[in-house]
Amino acid sequence: MSAITAPAKFSGARTAARTAIRVAWFAGALFWTAFAVLEGVNHGWLAVLAALAFFIAPDLTFLAGLRDARHTERGQLPARAVPFYNAAHRALVPFALMIAYAFGPITWAPIFAGLCGWLAHISFDRAFGYGLRTKDGFQRGRR
Template sequence: MGGGAGHRTRPRRRPRPVALRAAWFAAALFWTAFAVLEGVNHGWLAGGMALLFAVAPDLTMLAAIGDPTPTVRGQLPPRAVPYYNLAHRAAVPLGLAVLYTFTAPKEWAPLFAALCGWLAHISYDRAFGYGLRTKEGFQRD
């Protein structure tokens, strides 16, 4: 894995500050607790939706199946990047949660539980040093 012609190498990443990662971890614990609470209070459907949406953002990597583009370790195939980045932007589930607050029937808790699970996933990713990808599929700084 050298820097010669024809070789792809991973760009160097700067580590995220410890305080920022700790804040993301605190958010992850908050959203996890909220998702569990929704499951306990509203039944198996809410708990199942929270669990499904806690895993779903990484299923976007399946968009890369069959992509012939060669990649290096840690690189996501470029075809999957737009889907991955959309599913890993905290603004998406946060915006949907705000929309839910004003428009959705309050008695349908599984939707809110799903959003909590999604936000927990994103928060854990950020806490453990994973973030959005460049168009080439590498982790952004």
């Protein structure tokens, strides 16, 4: 086996693994979306509003770099917005807040619905190939 053909054999396995991971993220996205809808149905318009607001909110971090947007390449996020974007797009953050909510003294359904919407957003992003950003503002693993 030559050194030239070895990577070609493994690239198919890598592609299959990436596809499996994206399918898993998509299943998670459907789960969290359904959970947010269920919370809205069970707890009213305020829960629906919170779920929608938290579904949209992570992408509002783009506004932090709006001033520098004209100086970036296509697909690049301005460096000023990267820390905010990455913080808002880490699945561990809303998941940890869900655990704190479950064991904490506060029991207000719109909070949980919002966290479901936030996790749905992150899961959809990962399913469609959008991940965290490098310090330069590019998608990790895409360059």
